[in-house]
Amino acid sequence: MERSVADFLAMGGYAPYVWSSYGAWCVVMLANLAGALGALKAAKARARRRFESAASDDGGERS
Amino acid sequence: MTPRRKRLLLVGGILVGVATATTVATFAFRENLSYFYNPTQVTDGAVPRGRSFRVGGLVTKGSLHREPGKLEVRFVVTDLNRDVTVQYAGVLPDLFREGQGIIAHGKLDPSGVFVADEVLAKHDEKYMPPEVAQSLKHKPNAEGGGT
Amino acid sequence: MATWTWFHRLASPPHVYRISGAFLPWLALFTALFIGYGFYGGLVLAPPDYQQKDAFRIIYVHAPSAWLSMLAYVTVAVAAAVGLIWRMKVAHAVAASAAPIGASFTFLALLTGSLWGKPMWGTWWTWDARLTSELILLFLYLGYLALRGAFDDRARADQASAVLAIVGVVNIPIIHFSVVWWNSLHQGSTVMKLARPSMPGSMLWPLLSSLLGFTLLFAALLCVRLRAEIIDRERTASWLRPIVGAA
Structure with missing residues (x-):
């Protein structure tokens, strides 16, 4: 690639549009990843609490 | 069942x-x-009267005129059947050039000139490196955005 | 009936929980490889476009986002229909898991399209058929998620939201064919058509790689969210006990 780093970053004058597109993708995908992993972690914690409360009152938790 | x-x-x-x-x-x-009317519909009167609408077509080669010292431009938009003259004062998009597909929003004045308040450039779905475009240039219909 | 066992096994929450976990590392690996090559190829290797110069490079993030916005919706609708017809809880879990991911890709398609439209077309937004139908898709996703949230009872939420998802699927062909059926500012399809793609290999391969990478990324995110949904739906099923670390 004969393009210099400065040329690459400048994107022929379209840098604000090109880089904010890719930047937005990064932000949204990181949020997606955090959201998915957070949902899994929260679901596991909820299930653990359900098992613990079921064990403590021995009644089998409903709803 | x-x-x-x-x-x-x-x-x-x-x-x-x-x-x-x-x-x-x-x-x-x-x-x-439909997003825009073509010049044939405009000259046939098949467009809204007294209301703003959009005209789309190709900018006729050699038709672009700019008054010296003024922002205002005039150019002809064609669908290769009929022509409409467009008058516009404002910033033209980067892709605007003669032979390019454009879409103008505005109103027809009594003399049949389309006075635009917005001009957008339309490009087609074909992408190619500049060298390829250069070598295709002598072939007909190889250049410019379609409408 | 042996040929249907794979389908019946997909109705088993522990089985789906297990296979979604087994797929996950592979999906993550190939997501990184394909998106990595797609973005590197698109931003560095591909030549600039003869008309749009470097601004055309937005296609490598815009087109795959738009593709996923539609694929994710079809996933939601098909899973919801399977859930309704076969009373399959796992299918409803798939629908519920795919919707927020699809909404995020729809948002990205609209945002990156806006960032591409401003320098090339000359406007951030316009009400042409393609842009409008894609915005309606975002509202369908948001409506679906809001409807789910409005019910306390999960079974009722599944049923009501499934009907909305199935009705909304008519918007998908409208988005795809909007640029064919009506004249619009947005151009036609470059890749997603029966004819040859309208770009040379140097530009095309990174785009195909990016499309595949985004699809795998969606699958990976779906696996994680699906596992969370299954845990919530399985309540206190005994197979969950070791998974959530309960005594």
């Missing part, structure tokens, strides 16, 4: 019903859903 078969038919029925309704609606409003 099993309950599962009933549910299958119900879901299928909903889909067919909604699809039919949507098809009918889109055909009924086909004209309203």
Whole structure:
């Protein structure tokens, strides 16, 4: 690639549009990843609490 | 009929019903859903009177005129059948050039000139490196955005 | 009936929980490889476009986002229909898991399209058929998620939201064919058509790689969200006990 780093970053004058597109993708995908992993972690914690409360009152938790 | 078969038919029925309704609606409003009129429709008078609308077509080569010292430009838009003269004072998009597809929003003045308040550039779905475009240039219809 | 066992096994929450976990590392690996090559190829290797110069490079993030916005919606609708017809809880879990991911890709398609439209077309937004139908898709996703949230009872939420998802699927062909059926500002399809793609290999391969990478990324995110949904739906099923670390 004969393009210099400065040329690459400048994107022929379209840098604000090109880089904010890719930047937005990064932000949204990181949020997606955090959201998915957070949902899994929260679901596991909820299930653990359900098992613990079921064990403590021995009644089998409903709803 | 099993309950599962009933549910299958119900879901299928909903889909067919909604699809039919949507098809009918889109055909009924086909004209309203069009984004722009072409120059032939404009010269034939098939455009809204006294109301703003959009004209789309190719900028005729050699038709672009700019008054010295003024922002205002005039150019001819064609669908290769009829022409419409467009007058516009404002910033033109980067892709604007002669031979390019453009879409102008504005009104017809009494003399038949289209006075635009916005000019957008339309490009086609073809992408290629500059060298390829250069070598294609002598072939007809190889350059410029379609409408 | 042996040919249907794979389908029946997909109705088993522990089985789906297990296979979604087994797929996950592979999906993550190939997501990184394909998106990595797609973005590197698109931003560095591909030549600039003869008309749009470097601004055309937005296509490598815009087109795959738009593709996923539609694929994710079809996933939601098909899973919801399977859930309704076969009373399959796992299918409803798939629908519920795919919707927020699809909404995020729809948002990205609209945002990156806006960032591409401003320098090339000359406007951030316009009400042409393609842009409008894609915006309606975002509202369908948001409506679906809001409808789910409005019910306390999960079974009722599954049923009501499934009907909305199935009705809304008619918007998908409208988005795809909007640029064919009506004249619009948005151009036609470059890749997603029966004819040859309208770009040379140097530009095309990174785009195909990016499209595949985004699809795998969606699958990976779906696996994680699906596992969370299954845990919530399985309540206190005994197979969950070791998974969530309960005594």
